[in-house]
Amino acid sequence: MRSSSSRRALVLAGHGSMFxxxxxxxxxxxxxxxxxxxxxxAVYECFWKEEPSYRNVLYEVEEECVYLVPDxxxxxxxxxxxxxxxxGLSGPITRxxxxxxxxxxxxxxxxxxxxxIVEQAxxxxxxxxxxxxxxxxxxxxxxxxxNSAQTAWEQAERIRRTGRFVECGVAFLEQEPSISGWRDLVxxxxxxxxxxxxxxxxxxxxxxxxxxxxxxxxxxxxxxxxQTTEGGRRVYYAGSAGMAPTLDQVILAQVEAFDEAxxxx
Amino acid sequence: xxxxQWLESRLARTPLPWTVGEVRIYPGYLLIHREDxxxxxxxxxxxxxxxxxxxxxxxxxxxxxxxxxxxxLQKGWRRxxxxxAELFSDLRVLYPEAVALLAAWEGKRLAPTxxxxxxxxxxxxxxxxQRLPREELPALVxxxxxxxxxxxxxxxxxxxxxxxQERLTLLCPEACHYFLHQARARAAVKRAA
Numbered sequence: 001m002r003s004s005s006s007r008r009a010l011v012l013a014g015h016g017s018m019f020x021x022x023x024x025x026x027x028x029x030x031x032x033x034x035x036x037x038x039x040x041x042a043v044y045e046c047f048w049k050e051e052p053s054y055r056n057v058l059y060e061v062e063e064e065c066v067y068l069v070p071d072x073x074x075x076x077x078x079x080x081x082x083x084x085x086x087x088g089l090s091g092p093i094t095r096x097x098x099x100x101x102x103x104x105x106x107x108x109x110x111x112x113x114x115x116x117i118v119e120q121a122x123x124x125x126x127x128x129x130x131x132x133x134x135x136x137x138x139x140x141x142x143x144x145x146x147n148s149a150q151t152a153w154e155q156a157e158r159i160r161r162t163g164r165f166v167e168c169g170v171a172f173l174e175q176e177p178s179i180s181g182w183r184d185l186v187x188x189x190x191x192x193x194x195x196x197x198x199x200x201x202x203x204x205x206x207x208x209x210x211x212x213x214x215x216x217x218x219x220x221x222x223x224x225x226x227q228t229t230e231g232g233r234r235v236y237y238a239g240s241a242g243m244a245p246t247l248d249q250v251i252l253a254q255v256e257a258f259d260e261a262x263x264x265x
Numbered sequence: 266x267x268x269x270q271w272l273e274s275r276l277a278r279t280p281l282p283w284t285v286g287e288v289r290i291y292p293g294y295l296l297i298h299r300e301d302x303x304x305x306x307x308x309x310x311x312x313x314x315x316x317x318x319x320x321x322x323x324x325x326x327x328x329x330x331x332x333x334x335x336x337x338l339q340k341g342w343r344r345x346x347x348x349x350a351e352l353f354s355d356l357r358v359l360y361p362e363a364v365a366l367l368a369a370w371e372g373k374r375l376a377p378t379x380x381x382x383x384x385x386x387x388x389x390x391x392x393x394x395q396r397l398p399r400e401e402l403p404a405l406v407x408x409x410x411x412x413x414x415x416x417x418x419x420x421x422x423x424x425x426x427x428x429x430q431e432r433l434t435l436l437c438p439e440a441c442h443y444f445l446h447q448a449r450a451r452a453a454v455k456r457a458a
Binding site: 018020052062077081082086 | 332368439
């Protein structure tokens with residue numbers, strides 16, 4: 001049965017960082033936005049690398065029904081291994097003292113995430129018609145979990161099916177196909193790059209532009225869209241997918257998807 | 266008992282001054298840095314969660330503070346008067362989980378996790394912490410937890426355990442990620458040597 005809002009809590013589990021404030025910022029923003037909806041008695045945020053920690057946050061939770069949403073885009077190493085281990089999860093539903101923890105999938109995996117990616121791409125393109133533009137989704141990728149890249153491929157396929165862009169491809173920082181080979185991956189003259197990360201940070205501001213050989217990175221005061229590169233290729237660089245203003249709605253959609261999948265609606 | 270009710274009742278039976286980490290709570294409730302005076306009219310009234318979160322996440326020089334329990338909270342601000350729910354919420358931002366952990370500890374519901382268990386769980390980058398020599402642990406705890414943090418490391422057995430009900434002690438039931446990061450660096454050095 002669906003629990004009333006007075007008994008439901010939402011726990012957003014993000015990554016965080018020991019070195020910079022930006023990683024955790026979208027999680028705080030999503031939590032603040034979702035508190036305002038009144039759909040949950042309480043919304044808690046917690047992090048792998050900052051406080052509140054995954055290990056201790058449940059001591060604060062007083063509600064009977066706890067939706068635990070990994071505030072991640074990729075469904076890989078962290079969402080399949082680290083979070084279940086640190087929270088002591090035994091499956092989609094776990095009893096913890098007097099609470100029931102309902103482990104949802106990350107927003108990055110929901111079909112509505114494709115809309116958020118497109119939203120970021122269109123913002124970077126401005127007035128530019130996207131019909132002859134390739135959308136290139138750039139994710140982290142890792143050898144530690146073979147599923148990590150899968151989420152980006154799934155979203156790219158959804159966007160490809162809409163036909164809004166001439167093509168939609170995927171490249172990675174730490175696995176093949178590497179973003180450093182983007183010229184071979186994209187055949188159109190113009191492309192819009194959307195970092196498939198939850199927050200802005202080193203990967204989106206530094207690593208991807210550097211690996212692409214772009215002259216300007218998004219923090220550069222001279223940064224403008226598009227950047228024309230060698231051979232006349234024009235690159236529009238978008239904000240990270242997780243910074244899309246609608247991401248809080250994608251999180252809610254994952255909570256609803258959990259209830260539907262487990263016959264709780 | 267709800268945690269806000271627990272906090273209210275805990276404060277009521279705790280002698281003044283009420284100090285939690287680097288903040289002081291005055292009846293009413295007013296929250297300021299413990300080295301500031303409540304009557305100081307220069308204190309900046311902080312309203313809104315974003316301004317308060319920024320205050321907690323950055324030191325006076327604008328450097329990021331990943332460890333909330335580390336000394337270095339900015340001075341010169343005030344929050345309040347606050348309801349007990351608002352005070353609880355502010356303490357959550359200042360010292361995450363502190364009230365909940367203290368309530369659990371005093372209610373005998375908090376079991377500290379030894380470092381060996383924490384290290385054994387780690388995979389990936391932090392798996393190497395399993396190789397930190399046992400004799401290295403006290404020195405690392407002294408550096409990271411005793412000198413570098415206001416929380417009491419319950420998980421490190423040689424440390425005395427707090428039993429003073431007159432204080433609002435910040436507790437740490439398990440090595441945090443900042444500690445794991447330091448342990449990883451030290452274990453990697455040992456391994457290379």
